[in-house]
Amino acid sequence: MKIDSRxxxxxxxxxxxxxxxxxxxxxxxxxxxxxAAAGNWKQEYSMFLLDPMVSINSGAFSIERSLKGTQHFAxxxxxxxxxxxxxxxxxxxxxxxxxxMLAAPVSWEFETKMAxxxxxxxxxxxxxxxxxxVSDGYLMIRDKLRTSKTMIHGPYSNEWTLLEAVxxxxxxxMKKIHYTLIDEYDTPQPDHNLEFRTRAKIxxxxxxxxxxxxxxxxxxxxxxxxxxxxxxxxxxxxxxLVVYALAATNGQSGICPERYPAYRA
Amino acid sequence: xxxDRIASDRPDVPASxxxxxxxxxxxxxxxxxxxxxxxxxxxxxxxxxxxxxxxASSGEKKPNILxxxxxQLNIDAIGHYSSYFKDPAYGGHWAKTPHLDRLAxxxxxxIESHSxxxxxxxxxxCMFTGRMSIETGVVEINIGIDKNVPNMGQxxxxxSNYNRVYCGKWHIGGHWNYPTVSGPRKIPGFxxxxxNGPAFGIHADPQVSNSAAAFIANYREERxxxxxxxxxxxxDICYWAMNLDGxxxxxxxxxxxxxxxxxxxxxxxxxDFKYPEGLNPYTAFHGDTQWxxxxxxxxxxxxxxxxxxxxxxxxxxxxxxxxxVIFIADHGExxxxxxxxxxxxxxxxxxxxxxxxxxxxRIKANTMNTTHLVSxxxxxxxxxxxxxxxxxxxxxxxxxRPLIEQGSTDPATWRDNVYAEWQITGRMIRTKKYKxxxxxxxxxxxxxxxxxxTDGGHTEFIQGHGDExxxxxxxxxxxxxxxxxxxxxxxxxxxxxxxxxxxxRILRAWEAILIPGHHFDRN
Numbered sequence: 001m002k003i004d005s006r007x008x009x010x011x012x013x014x015x016x017x018x019x020x021x022x023x024x025x026x027x028x029x030x031x032x033x034x035x036a037a038a039g040n041w042k043q044e045y046s047m048f049l050l051d052p053m054v055s056i057n058s059g060a061f062s063i064e065r066s067l068k069g070t071q072h073f074a075x076x077x078x079x080x081x082x083x084x085x086x087x088x089x090x091x092x093x094x095x096x097x098x099x100x101m102l103a104a105p106v107s108w109e110f111e112t113k114m115a116x117x118x119x120x121x122x123x124x125x126x127x128x129x130x131x132x133x134v135s136d137g138y139l140m141i142r143d144k145l146r147t148s149k150t151m152i153h154g155p156y157s158n159e160w161t162l163l164e165a166v167x168x169x170x171x172x173x174m175k176k177i178h179y180t181l182i183d184e185y186d187t188p189q190p191d192h193n194l195e196f197r198t199r200a201k202i203x204x205x206x207x208x209x210x211x212x213x214x215x216x217x218x219x220x221x222x223x224x225x226x227x228x229x230x231x232x233x234x235x236x237x238x239x240x241l242v243v244y245a246l247a248a249t250n251g252q253s254g255i256c257p258e259r260y261p262a263y264r265a
Numbered sequence: 266x267x268x269d270r271i272a273s274d275r276p277d278v279p280a281s282x283x284x285x286x287x288x289x290x291x292x293x294x295x296x297x298x299x300x301x302x303x304x305x306x307x308x309x310x311x312x313x314x315x316x317x318x319x320x321a322s323s324g325e326k327k328p329n330i331l332x333x334x335x336x337q338l339n340i341d342a343i344g345h346y347s348s349y350f351k352d353p354a355y356g357g358h359w360a361k362t363p364h365l366d367r368l369a370x371x372x373x374x375x376i377e378s379h380s381x382x383x384x385x386x387x388x389x390x391c392m393f394t395g396r397m398s399i400e401t402g403v404v405e406i407n408i409g410i411d412k413n414v415p416n417m418g419q420x421x422x423x424x425s426n427y428n429r430v431y432c433g434k435w436h437i438g439g440h441w442n443y444p445t446v447s448g449p450r451k452i453p454g455f456x457x458x459x460x461n462g463p464a465f466g467i468h469a470d471p472q473v474s475n476s477a478a479a480f481i482a483n484y485r486e487e488r489x490x491x492x493x494x495x496x497x498x499x500x501d502i503c504y505w506a507m508n509l510d511g512x513x514x515x516x517x518x519x520x521x522x523x524x525x526x527x528x529x530x531x532x533x534x535x536x537d538f539k540y541p542e543g544l545n546p547y548t549a550f551h552g553d554t555q556w557x558x559x560x561x562x563x564x565x566x567x568x569x570x571x572x573x574x575x576x577x578x579x580x581x582x583x584x585x586x587x588x589x590v591i592f593i594a595d596h597g598e599x600x601x602x603x604x605x606x607x608x609x610x611x612x613x614x615x616x617x618x619x620x621x622x623x624x625x626x627r628i629k630a631n632t633m634n635t636t637h638l639v640s641x642x643x644x645x646x647x648x649x650x651x652x653x654x655x656x657x658x659x660x661x662x663x664x665x666r667p668l669i670e671q672g673s674t675d676p677a678t679w680r681d682n683v684y685a686e687w688q689i690t691g692r693m694i695r696t697k698k699y700k701x702x703x704x705x706x707x708x709x710x711x712x713x714x715x716x717x718x719t720d721g722g723h724t725e726f727i728q729g730h731g732d733e734x735x736x737x738x739x740x741x742x743x744x745x746x747x748x749x750x751x752x753x754x755x756x757x758x759x760x761x762x763x764x765x766x767x768x769x770r771i772l773r774a775w776e777a778i779l780i781p782g783h784h785f786d787r788n
Contacts (some may be wrong), residue, residue, distance in 0.1 A: 015520045016519070020515050027719070049463055049465050049467070049505075051463070051515075052504065052509060052513040053508040053509070053513075056463060057470050058463065058465075067762070081468060081471070081472065082462055083459045083472055084444075084445055084446075084460065084461060084462045085442050085445045085446045085447070085459045086459075087446075087459035089471065089475065091458070112475040112476075112479065114458060114459055114460065114477070119717070123459065124430065124456065124480060125480045125483040125484060126458060126479045126480060127479055128478065128479035129481070143482060144482070145583055146583040148579055149310075149582070157552070157598045182472060183569075183572050184475075184572075184576070186576060186579075187572040187576065191361075212448055217523070219565070219568050220514065220565055220569040220571070220572055222467075222528040222566075223562075223567050240516045240562065241465060241516060242467055256700055262513065263512070263514045264513060264514060265512050265514050
């Protein structure tokens with residue numbers, strides 16, 4: 001199934017937009033709802049896996065930012081990815097972060113479990129709660145019995161706090177940042193580079209979006225483009241077989257389908 | 266800026282010196298691995314028998330068993346092996362794998378390690394039964410194990426008190442990948458950690474590693490566990506090449522300016538011999554850059570599963586329990602070698618798999634075994650021995666304990682060859698120096714895949730009757746010792762006739778003992 005020529009011209013601006021081409025006809029971003037990147041807000045995202053024929057919803061997550069003075073903020077992450085037999089992986093984390101360019105987390109608590117519902121007990125010993133902090137050049141992760149230490153040098157971020165950070169980047173004016181990305185909540189992946197990629201204008205159901213794209217290359221990650229709209233909101237994340245699409249801002253929803261057709265040449 | 270993980274209060278384990286494996290004494294070529302494989306698994310080594318019997322009689326607590334599987338992982342993609350895979354085209358020069366490197370440093374690895382049938386379902390059926398795919402009936406993907414051939418979970422359930430949990434991709438029950446917690450798609454013999462659904466590693470692997478790590482961290486029962494953490498990546502690379510009708514736009518067409526990060530093409534990207542039947546060059550990628558992007562993305566997936574392995578192993582190290590860990594893959598990925606992608610070929614990239622065994626209390630550390638031929642069917646008899654139970658009958662693998670235990674010396678005898686199947690009717694014999702691969706003609710009928718020479722009729726494989734079935738031309742013979750990239754096919758070279766004859770004799774010896782089975786799909 002081909003998409004129409006209007007969308008065809010939009011997605012030709014950057015390869016990563018092909019991954020959301022089939023979504024654009026049916027997608028309405030949420031109302032801005034007073035969003036300010038440097039303030040307090042909550043964003044909710046739908047997650048998609050890109051099958052060659054159709055993109056399928058694989059879960060959802062929310063990131064919530066609460067200022068703690070001028071130098072720090074707290075981020076709460078809730079995520080659910082679908083498993084099998086009615087189960088999902090639930091992850092919940094609260095990170096204390098600096099308001100620097102990469103939203104570097106200073107300390108955090110995180111927990112995961114497989115369960116049918118968020119409030120259920122973990123299935124088959126799958127629940128785990130840990131805490132972590134970065135101090136004196138080490139990432140320290142504490143479980144019930146032990147603390148492990150991993151060296152971590154230079155600028156760093158976390159895959160979830162990076163979603164906050166890209167919303168405050170200065171666009172084309174930014175210099176490339178070389179940094180370490182903490183994968184999930186516990187595994188540093190060095191040798192990442194984040195930089196401005198391009199601008200793009202696309203049309204969605206309720207009008208145009210003027211997007212700024214940032215590009216991340218690095219260890220353990222398929223090349224990733226983060227698309228931020230004219231209001232400073234992260235609208236899409238496009239990487240390999242995965243898309244995140246903004247579904248709600250500060251409790252106000254847009255329109256985001258559960259599935260959409262894959263882009264076909 | 267590499268990360269070094271420090272377990273703050275893990276007991277120091279003295280590192281063994283790097284072992285230089287002794288050469289086997291020369292043996293009669295006809296005393297083949299087939300003959301060894303047909304014996305009871307303990308019959309190959311008095312040491313193994315003594316260990317098993319001592320454990321069983323002493324009531325000694327058996328170790329936990331953790332099997333971590335990666336799907337489609339090349340052995341040369343593990344950085345620790347760069348000292349062996351020196352050519353800059355090998356993966357260890359392009360991927361960073363600190364957690365797998367540590368596992369290999371702390372354990373014993375096999376370099377001459379082979380998949381018994383290098384594609385998902387058949388290989389996994391071999392790993393979890395100790396039988397060849399023609400015997401499990403799983404000769405291609407998306408079909409299930411013969412109901413008369415027990416899987417590891419069933420066998421451990423019947424013969425031990427192990428707590429058995431399966432977490433991740435299974436893919437040997439029928440046309441489905443991940444097991445449910447009940448019903449026909451639950452794996453017999455295992456409880457299921459209910460991860461995933463769609464077959465995407467990027468989605469499933471975080472579920473697998475977090476759940477498996479939590480299970481290990483939380484386990485409090487007295488009885489030992491058998492836990493399988495089956496990661497799917499780097500198998501996601503298959504989606505890069507999906508070409509259903511030519512209009513799909515996959516990540517292979519993503520445009521990335523990678524500069525010096527773009528991996529180089531392998532030396533055998535072009536070569537000068539004919540493919541065997543069923544293989545064709547992959548021509549959908551346009552230009553070296555697209556091949557390079559494909560390879561770049563593959564190595565990022567390798568780095569991702571390295572992180573998942575690290576998560577699981579960190580949880581294990583924090584416990585300091587007695588646990589035997591096996592890290593293994595079901596098959597490799599061609600990455601443009603021989604101008605191919607993916608797997609199910611007899612070439613090295615497809616058929617060689619990583620195989621690491623770890624237990625600081627029992628298994629030699631810092632040992633890279635480059636001389637002994639092993640197969641992923643060896644996993645079953647080895648783990649049965651650790652569990653103190655006899656393996657199922659008709660095991661085709663060998664118990665690896667005589668090669669890996671601390672304080673052990675190499676057994677007097679070991680297999681001289683490894684046998685594998687491929688693309689339903691293909692066969693591979695790997696001896697120390699050579700690899701021979703051939704293919705019987707495929708009838709097109711999965712249940713009667715062989716074609717009789719006499720009348721062209723279709724038939725199942727009858728034990729020992731290989732001589733009666735038609736074969737394709739274009740068999741392959743490589744001197745692996747001197748030609749690891751398999752650039753020069755010796756099948757028609759002067760002096761090869763005797764070598765081919767010997768390898769075919771070994772093939773016939775294998776076929777004489779194999780008991781063909783029938784797939785059973787649990788849908």
